[in-house]
Amino acid sequence: MPRNVFADKHIVLGVTGSIATYKAVALASALVQSGAHVDVIMTESATKMVQPLSFQAITHRPVLTDMFSLMAETDIGHVTLGKTADALLIAPATANTIAKLALGLADNLLTTTALAATCPIIVAPAMETNMWRHPATQANIATLRERGVRIVEPEAGYLASGASGVGRLAAPERILTALRRTLTPQDWAGRRVVVTAGGTREAIDPVRFISNHSSGAMGYAVAEAALDRGAHVTLISTARHIPTPEGATLIPVESARDMREAVLNAIQDADALFMAAAVADYRPADVAAQKIKKSDDDLVLRLVRNPDILADVKQVRPARLVVVGWAAETDHLIENARQKLERKGLDLIIANPVPQSFGDGRVQATLISRHGEPRPLEPMPKDALAHLILDAVHTLVQQRNQTG
Template identity: 50%
Template sequence: MQRLYRKRIVLGVGGGIAAYKSAELVRRLRDQGAQVHVVMTRGGREFITPLTLQALSGHPVHLDLLDPAAEAAMGHIELAKWADLVLIAPATADLLARLAQGMADDLLTALVLATDAPVALAPAMNQAMWRDPATQANARTLAERGLRLFGPAEGSQACGDVGPGRMLEPAELAERAADCFAGGRLTGRHVLITAGPTREDIDPVRYISNHSSGKMGFALAEAAAEAGARVTLVSGPVHLPTPDRVERIDVISARDMLAACEAALPCDILIAAAAVADYRPQAVAPQKLKKSPDSDDGLILQLVRNPDILATLAQRADRPFSVGFAAETENLREYALRKLKTKNLDLIVANDVATPGIGFNSEENAVSVIDRAQRETRFARTGKGKIARQLIAFIADRFDQA
């Protein structure tokens, strides 16, 4: 099982002799399917060349705080938003001290302050430096702030000393990095997720649909599976691979999707991320409709309402914990609150699809989650995979409190 598959990892390389192990670490992470971007401190470049890590990672190595090649020359912000995990290996005594003080005097330390991704540190230094009270205090401070410490190990050191301070081996660091994504928050739970568009036939060659790509729903399915859930994904027509450990049911129309969801019940949590067509043609033409060569008149289609899948499932006596999506182009909060109430939901995810670069067919998203008490929690713009993991953690918390 590749728990790091498609995960975005920023690997920070500090200025210690253990930096030679970073090359092997990059390879191990990529073997597990991770995407890796490397950030090097000035000291790290003295021990291993950026070219080596560029060749192994497949990406240019990031060196400067203000990068002219980066968007708006703000490379640390771009990387901070991109990362699913920031792993610093080796993390020297100097790096621990600067991070504990909240300094941002180079790209790596600025990135740590700017990211909301988990940050893990693999200490590597002389045994006396590790045992020094100042280093121990810095390590405690960082751990109390939620940064994870991987190691150090004990053994012989490059200087000839023996004791604690060795950086963990790359294989173990890759395993611990994978553990960061194995939360198990939903172990034993059944999560039903809808995704993608629906299609409503007009005739044998035409249909009514929308711009949904299904990416958000599929990312949620992957995140729920990572959290230990048994996941059933009911998807409209999309061109996406099925996430690992997810049962996928393909459907076409809104009525197909409702039937598939009802057949998948019972479930503990329902997340309705699909963009379901509200209307369908009253009658489907048996043959392709032709325009009249003798008339410029338009074509009139009589439409009827489709069943409301989310409202139907959320009104059941055995209703699951129900989460809806409101993809709107205006009056986002107003319309989201209306859906929350009328559909009898526990949470609604409000998504402003009028904002360029997020929502339909994009790789990024930015959403707000509103609960029954009208409390709103915002999730800043970032990749859909990262947003999905944040949403699943949030939904798991609220499910446990329900």
């Protein structure tokens, strides 16, 4: 998880009596492994689905089921739980519990804790399709949303009844993403950012293309981090193999010319552009209409220059736009990166030594701005680097918006 926002956080996990109750065990495990302190509250019906011992073995804390025994045996009453927690996550949440939450009922430890809670509440429903679509359930969901409860909507798929439809508990990754974003300071809220990712593909014929080693992982890490911090994100990407971060607006592209058009359109109402994509400098002059057949002769390709996207951005950028670029270099890293920053009018450039700039592992980077000395960083995962880049850009965006 970026910056491990779960570390040392107190999470109350509410578990209700759904056929998906067993999936909450995996959620508890993921949170504990991320360093969170997890208190599990189970409704009576949830204990019929999964034994409390399953959660206790993972969290190493007593599982809470009865309000009166809790008050008698410990100093952690329902009010204390709701006040000391950093977040209350209810997953899975049945239609019955959702209705109780909407009405403000407090007839068990979970609903009483929710009513007394001063922390953020996240609800992940799970139920049959008709129950989910019922007007009463939808009205209750709307009521909870109006009160600031974050809803992780159920997914479509195979249900316990044997039918298929919407109602499956959201995947653990989606639930944890919602919780992570709830716990992350929203310092980019209301900002609009554009992120490019992946290596462009320049066609040779219908089945072959010229590209590079860029995986797209850095761009996706920046997009995910910006979403976590509240930004509206437009992701312009060639990387089809990476799942789109939830909440991002994806614009799929292939070539440098495709990316140029998408970028120039997207930046008009943006606050920041993160040009993390590895854009091909050249493309074949002629693209064969049919697959080129192998022969005994050498194949010679004539290449022509692609448009320089950052140079074009420089000509049309809105006054408020902060532009961030990347430089992957084999030699003279700082010198070449600084020249690119000046030549293309960038506000910040991330300099990476090749081959460390490619792949999904740890990456070494140096941040270079228009003013000040280069800032070399220790090798780190790309998601951690993405947050450091956002930190550096945040002040620039604020300054640009104040003066613009």
